[in-house]
Amino acid sequence: MRGLFAPVKEETTAYEMAVTGRIPEELDGRYVRNGPNPLGVDDPAAYHWFSGDGMLHGVRLRGGRAEWYRNRWVRSDAMAMRLGEKILHGPRHLDMDFAPNSHVTRFAGRLLALVEGGSLPYEVDAELDTVGPFDFAGTLPGGLAAHTTIDPDTEELHCVAYCWAWPYVQYLVVGTDGRVRRRVDVPVDGRPMMHDFSLTERHVLLYDLPVVFNPGGVGVGPSFPYVWEPGRPARLGVLPREGQAADVRWLEIDPCFVFHPMNAYETEDGSGRIVVHLVRYERLFAKGRTGPDGAPPVLERWTVDLRAGRVHRERLDERPVELPRVDPRRLTLPHRYGYAVLESADSDLRAARFPGIERMGCGLVKYDLERGTSEVRRFTSQGGVGEAVFVPAGPDAAEDDGWLLAYVHAPERDATDLVILAARDITGEPVARVHLPVRVPVGFHGNWIPDRE
Numbered sequence: 252m253r254g255l256f257a258p259v260k261e262e263t264t265a266y267e268m269a270v271t272g273r274i275p276e277e278l279d280g281r282y283v284r285n286g287p288n289p290l291g292v293d294d295p296a297a298y299h300w301f302s303g304d305g306m307l308h309g310v311r312l313r314g315g316r317a318e319w320y321r322n323r324w325v326r327s328d329a330m331a332m333r334l335g336e337k338i339l340h341g342p343r344h345l346d347m348d349f350a351p352n353s354h355v356t357r358f359a360g361r362l363l364a365l366v367e368g369g370s371l372p373y374e375v376d377a378e379l380d381t382v383g384p385f386d387f388a389g390t391l392p393g394g395l396a397a398h399t400t401i402d403p404d405t406e407e408l409h410c411v412a413y414c415w416a417w418p419y420v421q422y423l424v425v426g427t428d429g430r431v432r433r434r435v436d437v438p439v440d441g442r443p444m445m446h447d448f449s450l451t452e453r454h455v456l457l458y459d460l461p462v463v464f465n466p467g468g469v470g471v472g473p474s475f476p477y478v479w480e481p482g483r484p485a486r487l488g489v490l491p492r493e494g495q496a497a498d499v500r501w502l503e504i505d506p507c508f509v510f511h512p513m514n515a516y517e518t519e520d521g522s523g524r525i526v527v528h529l530v531r532y533e534r535l536f537a538k539g540r541t542g543p544d545g546a547p548p549v550l551e552r553w554t555v556d557l558r559a560g561r562v563h564r565e566r567l568d569e570r571p572v573e574l575p576r577v578d579p580r581r582l583t584l585p586h587r588y589g590y591a592v593l594e595s596a597d598s599d600l601r602a603a604r605f606p607g608i609e610r611m612g613c614g615l616v617k618y619d620l621e622r623g624t625s626e627v628r629r630f631t632s633q634g635g636v637g638e639a640v641f642v643p644a645g646p647d648a649a650e651d652d653g654w655l656l657a658y659v660h661a662p663e664r665d666a667t668d669l670v671i672l673a674a675r676d677i678t679g680e681p682v683a684r685v686h687l688p689v690r691v692p693v694g695f696h697g698n699w700i701p702d703r704e
């Protein structure tokens with residue numbers, strides 16, 4: 252609730268923002284990012300960052316100009332009431348009412364704010380105003396997920412949904428007509444938190460890890476119902492894309508937690524192996540529920556050997572990173588490059604300002620996973636560097652020929668810049684900095700929503 256995490260108190264609309272540098276003309280669309288921004292928290296000590304009402308922050312780019320910035324709360328019923336507005340009636344799952352705070356994506360012509368755990372996504376319009384909860388024309392059995400993958404080949408949406416009330420997790424495929432066309436309920440024990448999944452050309456990977464639903468369990472402080480369960484086995488499930496629950500192969504792995512895989516793909520050497528790049532935590536919510544704790548999260552390469560039934564782990568970097576992304580055209584396919592936020596813990600100032608927060612985003616890393624090299628761009632030692640989204644320069648541009656877009660806090664004006672970096676020159680000066688009139692609190696994920704697909 253404090254410092255760069257502090258929620259903003261109002262919705263802002265600003266036009267024609269000042270820009271340092273030059274916005275590429277090819278960037279014709281909107282950059283939109285979601286994150287928690289609670290309104291009306293009764294007891295800040297009990298507030299958990301993951302549970303704050305979602306607020307979208309968007310910047311409209313066109314013709315080399317930054318036409319507007321908007322931040323908008325997602326109007327769940329509770330949020331509409333708090334703002335003194337009419338409730339937007341719509342479908343619900345298990346009577347849950349939550350303003351999605353985790354991600355935003357466009358699919359089947361609709362812009363959707365996303366969250367996991369069982370409540371529905373919300374549709375918003377081109378100016379980020381809420382349309383209402385969305386259940387894919389009644390075809391969505393429960394909630395959706397924070398993380399979805401749009402297969403660049405078929406353009407279908409895939410995800411794994413989970414819910415505290417379900418003794419299974421649910422693999423979903425939504426067709427390009429916007430209707431759920433496939434659903435596989437995979438039984439799991441103990442209601443694990445499954446924040447993301449991986450998709451390859453032929454398989455779906457399920458991360459069944461020892462963070463489980465336990466609202467009454469040990470741990471004091473903020474109310475968040477998931478906690479580390481010591482001794483619980485960890486396993487990776489491998490489901491053929493068109494398979495059923497009985498076809499899942501479960502491979503035992505070392506206990507850990509994974510919020511975010513970067514990408515996964517089938518090897519092309521005929522060995523039948525799957526490669527996953529991901530950010531791995533040794534432990535999560537083991538000491539308390541305030542947030543990531545324990546050893547810092549690091550980038551690893553997992554090689555899944557289906558014949559031997561083993562997962563081989565390889566650490567690729569010692570530095571803490573999070574929020575990994577790739578070129579969306581390479582999702583499910585072999586990729587050479589990846590991007591992530593570099594977290595840093597080297598600031599006493601930060602420790603003083605955010606007790607309990609061990610690390611904050613201070614820079615961006617570009618990985619060349621083929622060569623095993625990386626480049627780093629540091630922005631600030633005080634945190635406030637958000638997820639970087641890669642936008643290709645054109646439909647046929649090479650894998651790293653494009654731009655990285657990220658919200659970066661500018662401490663000198665206590666406001667946020669939308670920073671645009673050339674992905675081939677991340678150590679160079681940003682191509683452009685769009686100076687937003689307000690601060691964008693530290694948040695989660697976003698996407699570039701082009702005007703033309």
Ligand SMILES: [Fe+2]
Nearest residue numbers: 397510511696
């Ligand atoms: Fe996430």
